[in-house]
Amino acid sequence: MSKRDLISAISVIVISLVIVLYPSQKGPRPCDINQKGGCTVSGVTFSIEPRPVRAMRENVFRVKLANQSLVPENSDLALHLTMPGMDMGTNRMRLKNIQPGWYSGKGVIPRCPSGNKLWRASILDISAREIAAFHFEVE
Amino acid sequence: MTGLQAADLTMALTAGLLGGLGHCSGMCGPIVAAFSMRREEDKGSSLARAVLYNAGRVTTYTLLGALVGGLGSFVAVAAPMEGAQYALMTATGAIMAAMGLSIAGAISGATALLERHNAAVLGVARSLLVSRHIIIKYLALGLVLGLLPCGLSYTMLIGAAGSGGLLPGALRMLAFGLGTVPAMFLIGMLAGGAGNIMRGRLYRAGGAVVALMGLVYVYRGLAYYAGL
Numbered sequence: 001m002s003k004r005d006l007i008s009a010i011s012v013i014v015i016s017l018v019i020v021l022y023p024s025q026k027g028p029r030p031c032d033i034n035q036k037g038g039c040t041v042s043g044v045t046f047s048i049e050p051r052p053v054r055a056m057r058e059n060v061f062r063v064k065l066a067n068q069s070l071v072p073e074n075s076d077l078a079l080h081l082t083m084p085g086m087d088m089g090t091n092r093m094r095l096k097n098i099q100p101g102w103y104s105g106k107g108v109i110p111r112c113p114s115g116n117k118l119w120r121a122s123i124l125d126i127s128a129r130e131i132a133a134f135h136f137e138v139e
Numbered sequence: 140m141t142g143l144q145a146a147d148l149t150m151a152l153t154a155g156l157l158g159g160l161g162h163c164s165g166m167c168g169p170i171v172a173a174f175s176m177r178r179e180e181d182k183g184s185s186l187a188r189a190v191l192y193n194a195g196r197v198t199t200y201t202l203l204g205a206l207v208g209g210l211g212s213f214v215a216v217a218a219p220m221e222g223a224q225y226a227l228m229t230a231t232g233a234i235m236a237a238m239g240l241s242i243a244g245a246i247s248g249a250t251a252l253l254e255r256h257n258a259a260v261l262g263v264a265r266s267l268l269v270s271r272h273i274i275i276k277y278l279a280l281g282l283v284l285g286l287l288p289c290g291l292s293y294t295m296l297i298g299a300a301g302s303g304g305l306l307p308g309a310l311r312m313l314a315f316g317l318g319t320v321p322a323m324f325l326i327g328m329l330a331g332g333a334g335n336i337m338r339g340r341l342y343r344a345g346g347a348v349v350a351l352m353g354l355v356y357v358y359r360g361l362a363y364y365a366g367l
Contacts, residue, residue: 056221056293058214087162089154089294108213110293111221113228113359114166139366 030118033136043067044132046121055111055138063095063103063123071125077103080122084135086112095123109138144307147298148314154295155318162291164322169352170284171323172330173235185331188277189324195281196323197316200292201309203285204299208308213300217293224288225363231287232356239353242346285316288363 031039038047043066048059061079071077077095082088088110095103109119117137122130174192207216295315299308 056214056218083290086290087158088290089158089162089298090150091294091297108297110290110297111288112290113225113288113363114290115359115362 030135030137033134033138038062039134039136041132041134044070044123046123046132046134048136053109053136053138055109058106058108061093061095061105061107061121065101065103065131068101070131075126077126077131078124078128079105079107080124081107081109082120082122083112083116084118084120086114086116088112144310147302147307147311151295151298151311151314152318154291155315156321157318158291159319159322163289163319164326166289166291167284167287167323168326169349170231170235170287170356171327173238173349173352174280174327185328188331189327191277192281192284192327193320193323195278195283196285197281197313197320199282199285200295200312200316203292203296204312204315205305205309207296207300208302208311209305211300211303213293213297216300217296220286221288221363224286225360227283227360228287228363229357229360231284232353232358232360235353235356236350237353239346239348239350242349243343244346 033039033046033048034052038045040046045062045064045066047062047064049062050059053059063077063079065071074097076097079093079095081091081093091107091110093105093107095105098104117139119136119138121134121136123132123134125131171192203216207213210216292315295312299311302308302311
């Protein structure tokens with residue numbers, strides 16, 4: 001095998017490994033989104049219903065703020081779902097302010113054929129400032 | 140068209156462009172590469188094949204966008220279809236593996252293998268693979284493979300379902316599909332070119348990689364049914 005063939009063969013193998021390993025990149029340790037009460041970070045509680053949470057069906061996303069001064073009064077929030085290590089596009093939904101400190105909205109979590117189940121939910125205020133982020137896994 | 144609709148379409152196009160280079164090249168690139176690498180006996184340039192394949196794929200995206208937009212629901216369309224999509228993924232992986240083994244010289248030919256297994260899915264695949272009519276073959280291939288399960292497409296379809304109607308849904312997915320074309324086009328052209336240039340052991344090594352990727356697709360397809 002010539003030097004050129006060897007370099008080409010190595011390139012093919014490296015590209016193949018990148019393709020195979022690309023979807024398996026993992027993010028930080030997730031919280032259990034199926035636990036009662038959801039997940040809480042710095043006074044922000046995030047939950048999804050119905051439980052157990054499943055991909056490819058309509059879910060209700062809820063956020064509860066312990067400290068209501070985090071966001072302007074009566075303003076809504078936004079939820080941005082991303083998958084660490086995988087470009088899954090922009091999946092953003094509005095969380096309406098249903099009562100002081102409580103927010104709710106409907107949306108769908110898509111399934112990734114790579115087998116990745118880890119998601120990152122970013123809770124944003126009206127100025128698109130992230131007030132909390134949660135990592136969780138969905139079947 | 141309102142400013143908001145124009146912004147939606149621009150975002151969909153951008154998502155396709157960026158996703159095409161990142162997401163699609165990793166997830167669907169191997170399929171495009173597999174079908175492009177084969178040394179073709181049929182008439183038609185690799186450019187024509189790439190155009191027809193992508194036209195089919197974008198058409199499927201557009202039709203799905205119209206469907207979810209018209210119904211106003213992603214779940215109503217995608218949830219019942221998902222099982223069939225993973226079956227398609229498994230079958231595609233099996234075909235890729237057979238083609239890869241054929242390229243690698245491990246079997247006498249993928250079509251010979253398909254002849255021996257006359258199951259319905261492989262029968263359709265065979266008609267796609269060995270058809271002498273290049274337009275039907277690659278357009279049909281794009282139309283069918285546009286149905287493969289894809290997380291990025293799902294997200295775009297979720298957006299299309301909320302776009303407010305059949306036409307906005309179709310347009311949004313058309314914009315997204317067009318956005319993915321440059322990356323898929325590039326992969327197809329490069330793989331097709333490589334297939335023609337590469338000779339001997341290196342060509343066979345490429346076939347082995349295609350077979351390996353096919354097995355990855357089979358695994359992913361079966362993992363869905365196994366609940367993994």
